[in-house]
Amino acid sequence: MEGANAKAHTLRSRILETEAQLKRLKEELAQVEVSGKAHTGHDSSAKENPVAQGTGQKWPLSAEEYKRYGRQMIVPSIGILGQLRLKSSSVLIIGAGGLGCPAAAYIAGAGVGKIGLVDGDTVEVSNLHRQILHSTCTVGMRKVDSAICFLKSINPNATYVAHPWHISPENAQEIVGGYDLVLDCTDNPASRYLISDACVLLSKILISASALRTDGQLIVLNSPPLPPGNVAGGPCYRCVFPKPPPAESVLTCGEGGILGPVVGVMGVLQAVETIEIIVQGKITPPDSTQIVASPTNMVLYSALGTPPFRSVRLRPRRPDCFACSPDATLRLESLKGGSLDYALFCGLMPAVNILRPDERIEARDYAQIQKNGDMHLLVDVREKVQFDICHIEGSINVPFSTFKGGNQESRIHKPDWLPQSLPPEAPIYLVCRLGNDSQVVARILKDAGLTSGGARWIGDIKDGLKAWKDQVDGHWPEY
Structure with a gap:
């Protein structure tokens, strides 16, 4: 009772x-x-x-x-x-991965009327620890379809539009032009510059975020979205980063790793900014002549930092910016016509192809050498954290960063990792995850004169540990 x-x-x-x-x-x-x-x-x-x-x-x-x-x-x-503004608005989310998933979930839940998702990939098991809209049941499914299926279960009232391909100069205008606000949830510099250029040309506010390992950053760009040359408009991505980082320094989540909650935090912050901009009616400035330039901040997040959040004040639009300055030469015609090569601008290169075929060995052939007990040395050039996950028996770990650091000369010409007992004619094999870094190190060692006057063979295992799994050990852990 x-x-x-x-x-x-x-x-x-x-x-x-x-x-x-x-x-x-x-x-x-x-x-x-x-x-x-x-x-x-x-x-x-x-x-x-x-x-x-x-x-x-x-x-x-x-x-x-x-x-x-x-x-x-x-x-x-x-x-x-x-709420009425949210219902009448449309948001484009480019990338249905670690950033796009949490952002889309909260944007859909908030009641945005139309949500577009751009992604040309399919769901993989390695995505699931951070890409919360996907599940084991949707592995192999297109990411946009998997995401929309989940979003409909959150809020069936919204209109969802799938764009099952990657953003490109040829399709950017058509896709971006159909939405009020854009979220950049991609993971590579070429896409970031392209998306920013499209938003400047089409007068769209851009909310850009990125995350790697335990760190992330967030910027609201082109806000307010005024035409190029108007100094009251917000800076674009090119204003903040006029030059792309060196291609060899760019790490993806697959190479550098990512902690799921970190990328989740950045995606949630993108959703917060999206909702705030929409409910405050900032999507389209009412009168650009009355707009006063407001400061733009970059939010930096470090899961291991104290404090975890920091804010950095950014400069306004650059007077010499290629995209948004008074003398900008960026045009929709050049964007859609494909004359802008973003991959070339960012220095993106095809797969490493440094060694000759006779300087490389198939994984199955190396396995036979190992089985025969022939004298040799196997050097795994992955970073220690990856080496500890799994490594071929008998290999030693000399991280790739060793050959790029300040002590490079001493570590190459007087390598303390080279066993004194190894005969001068004994071959040295290099291995990495995919067979790229191993080629670079092999070339460095050969150029440093470690071939003993040509008596020692130095080369790598072609396609690295991926080939080892395919050709030698099917139970090898894939990460």
Whole structure:
């Protein structure tokens, strides 16, 4: 009996609380309607909610939507007007991976009316520790389809559009032009420059984020989205990074690793910025002549840092920016015509092909050498954290970074890792994950004169540990 009384008391409290919330919403709606009529002569809430026009519906949202978004609408900075703006807006998310998944989940849950997803990849098992819209059941499925399936379960009210291909100069205008706001959730410099250029040319605010290992960064670019040459407009990606980083210094999540919650934090922050920009009506400036340039900040996050968040003030638009300055030469025609080679600009190169065929060995052939017990040395040039995960028996670990650091000369010409007992004619084999870094190191060692005047063979295992799994040990752990 006491349990029933307690439950009844709880229910009555919840009813009173809900009624109070509904009363506040009605009062806020009345104020919005009165204000809209006073300034425009008609119902402003209906203008921001075309769906309700001509339907005879008393309220601008459906009963289900009031329930769904109620806890959000009672936030003072959002209210009914902010919710209507979310419903009438459209957001493009480029990349349905570690950043795009959490961003899309919260943007869909917030009630954005149209959400587009761009990604040409399929779901892999290695994605699942961080890409929360995908699951074991959707491995092999297109990422955009897997993501939309999950998003519909969160909020079936939105319109979802799948773009199952990668963003390119040829399709950027058509895709980006159909949305109010853009999120860059990609993981490579070429895409970031392309997306930023498209947003400048099409006057779209861009929310860009990145994450690697335990660190991340977030920038809101081209906000406000004013035409090139207007100094009150927000800086673009080229303003912040006029030159791309050296291609050899760029690591992907597959190469450098990523902690799932870190990329999740950055994706959630992208969603927060998206919602804030939309509810404040910042998507399209009302009058560019009255806009005053506001400072742009870059948010830096480090899971291991103290404090974990830092904010860096950025400069306004660069006066010599290729994309958004008064003398900008970027044009939609050059973008769509394919005359801009972003891969070339970023220094992206095809797979490493440094060694001759006779300087490389198949994994199966090396396995036979190992089985025969022939004298040799196998050097694994992956970083120690990867070497500890798995390595071929008998190999020694000399990380690739050893050959790029300040002590490079001493480590090459006087290598302390080279066993004194190894005969001068004994071959040295290099191995890495995919057969790229091993070629570089092999060439460095040969150029350093470790071939003993030509008596010693130095080369690598072609295609690295991937080939070892394919040709020698099918149970080798793939990471």
